Amino acid sequence: MELVWDILISALLVIGGIFGFVGSLGLVKLPDPMTRLHAPTKAASLGVGSVLIASMLWFGVKQGEVTLHELMITVFIFLTAPITAHFIAKANIFRDWPAEKLPRPSGDGEWAVHQADADTSRGELSVERDLAEQAEDDRA
């Protein structure tokens, strides 16, 4: 049984190391900014996640104390990695892609990235406020 845990933890550590390495290698090797965004935000977070799971198993098996701290860090990284990737992609569009090179967005708006006066507090989540405004319009 001990050997099974050892093999499992070692495999997770090796997989984590390889994925972390590949993620950062992609950051150096890939040809343009948008493709470079892929490598670290996917491969590196997978690598870190597997290292954190290995650490959780190691402390559970070897020290006899099950800790869930690592699970917290894993969840945090898996929640924040897409958000940072989205932000950096938006910054990329803003710097390298003029509005003429982009496809037209649906509806009668412009890309929010290229609107200097865009109200960024009004996202898709402000549905309630929209409904309230609509009700006000109906009353008027």
Place this chain on the structure above:
Amino acid sequence: MILYALIFAIACFCAALLFNLYRVVKAPGVTDRVLALDTMAVNAIALIVLFGIYEGTAMFFEASLLYAMTGFVATVAFAKFILRGDIIE
């Protein structure tokens, strides 16, 4: 066996940090630098956790958690600054 795997993982993440450092110093665009800094924070978390296993103490979780939080906030602040020229509007 775990020790060898641990040393292999630490070597991998050290090499990854060197790649990131290269990308921070020599990058074609500013967004690449921000991305490299973000990846550096993520790799540093992995390195701290691996060092915790190596030492056999549970003392480093808080450090890695703090690193995760400040790294995220820093990246969002950088990206927001590039996008809007301001962080808190």
